[in-house]
Amino acid sequence: MDTKQKIIIFVLMLGTLMGSLDSTIVILAFPTISDSLHATFIATLWVILIYLLIVAVCTTQLGRIGDIYGRSRMFNAGFGVFTFGSLFCGLSPGIYWLIFSRGIQAVGGALMQANSGAIIADTFPPNVRGTAYGYISLGWSSGAMLGIVLGGIITTYVGWEYIFFINVPIGIAATLLGLRYVTENTRVNARLDTTGMFLMGTALTFISFSGVDFATEGTAPLNIAALGIGAVFILLFVLFELQTERPIIDFSALRNRILRYSMLAAFFLSLGYLSVVFLITMYLQGIRALSPLDAALLLTPGYIVGSLLAPYMGKLSDRYGARMLATSGTLMLILATLIYLTLGVATPLWVVLIASGISGLGTAMFFPSNNSAVMANAPQGSYGGISGILRTLQNIGILGSFVIAITVSAASIPRDVAFEVFIGTTNLVGGVSSAFIRGIDAALWASVAIIGIAGVLSWMRGQETREAAPE
Known part of the structure; x- marks a missing residue:
């Protein structure tokens, strides 16, 4: 990569990191936000749901706007909107203003998500895109890991408002860098839906x-x-x-076998795996009585492994294609979930560390290679739209996975207790713990089945033909 390409990758990584950091950091701050703003559990939950909904609904159309008016221009605008939204979140005097501000954040996040993949496709040739997507995955894993650590520290020692204020200086610097270096604005004819x-x-x-x-x-x-x-x-x-x-979903573009199965695999993996993270977090807080920070730190090895290996796995996908690598990633995630199924009321916590590390390997193998396969097989001139479709399917999967997690937990124990456990304000004791474990196990088996579907679809994409990546 030349210097400009490296700066572009850095800016794209920052955008991914900010969105990822804000998702995990908000989850850890739930109890404090709820108490500080005197909000009900339902209202607090919509702080997450409004973000997921807006990103899921708007991503494809904002990617299409990037096709029309310039992807880099829309990406840089997204950075600015996200930064202003973060400022408004930190200044929120009440829960409904916070929900509204999270909606503004979501619009900015959707602009960045929808156009980042297309900018990579515009900037890098097909035989090195996997490497570029690997660095984007590095930004996602690093942001999630930083969110876990910073969320506990900032919320405990500074104040929940600063989990949003931390985005402001980063967003300003990244916006200035983007305006200076992310300037390619290829345009195509498109129409909104x-x-x-x-x-x-x-x-x-x-x-x-x-x-x-x-x-x-x-x-x-x-x-x-x-x-x-x-x-x-x-x-x-x-x-x-x-x-x-x-x-929004161009079914004619999905006639390409590799493109079709790659997108479906991404959807089912998002649907199946995110609920695993939420359920294990509830297990650690509700059954093992760990604090939100301590519970999250046990999942940190997965993010570290994913951060370190994602660029390397992206390079491998440039050389050998996505089929074997991405499918193996789904198998690693199934293995991690099966290990989580062994957890009981007194299981040693090092078991969680092992499963977390294996899950990090799985995500590092799947996402860079799968994203690279999507963009390598996207029709020329529709990178923004295809990138938006991919993000939309993933975000719908994430939203669905989140709903599955809270629904299953509420069905296994008394609902008021389940909701308090979910946001980390109480823990379970006695026989209720066993009932909650049975509910978690049922949800984990469902996740195994859904991730298995993703693995089958990943394999069904067939073998790709790409030029050999340079040394």
Whole structure:
């Protein structure tokens, strides 16, 4: 890479790091935010859900806007919006202002997510993109790890507001660097799909509300009706997308076998694996009575392994393609989840360290190689749209995984206790612990099945043909 390419990678890594850091750092600060703003559990939960919803719904369209007006321009704008959103989050006087500010953050995050992959495709030739995506994965893993560590330290010793204020100086510096060096603005003709975005957003909102309401109220006519409405809007969304000329999900682009199976594998892995992280966090806090910081630190080895190995795995995918590497990554994640299934009320905590390290290896093997396969097989001139579709599918999977985690936990123990355990304000004792472990085990087995589907789809993509990567 030349100097300019290295700076571009650095700026893209910063954008990824900020988004990743903010996701983990907010989870750890949940109890403090809830107490400080005198918020209900449901309102506090929407601090996470609003971010996931907006990113999931808007990413593809913002990637298409990048195709129209310039991907680098939209990426740099995303940095600015994310920075302002972070400032407003830190200044929030109440929970609803915080939720609104998180929505602003989400728009900025979606702008960066949707266009970063396309900028790599514009900047780097196909035979070295895996390496570039490896560095982007390094930014994600590093941000998640820093969020875990900084979240506990800042929330405990400084104040929850500063988990958002920390983004402001980083965002200003990164925006200036982006305006100076991330300047390539290739444009193509594209059209927005506002109707499809409305239909998908409505579907995801109703489904998310249904899961949250079930977690707090149990089975009730309201959440059953919300789930039914969400399902109807999903059907309407699919029917509309099949007929419109500029759909959010371009099914014609998915005729490419490698592209199709790579995107589906990314969706199912996101759907299956994120719930594992949440459930193990609940196990460590609720059953083993660890603090949120101590619980998160036990998962840190996975982020360290992922950070160190992601660039190297990206290079391997440049040479050998994504099929074997990404599929092996799903097997590592299944193995880690099976190890988590051995956890009981008195299992040595070093077991969690081993499983975390194996999961880090799995994510390092899967994501750089899979993302590289997607962009290497994207139609020329539609990098922004394809990158947006990939991010949308991953974000829908993340949102679904989150809803699965809270729903299963609420179904296994009393709902008020489950919700308090989830945000780290209490822990379980006695026979309830055994019931909660059974609920966690059921969810982990579901995750094994979902990750297994991702592995099958990853293998079904077939072998790629790429030019040999330079030494």
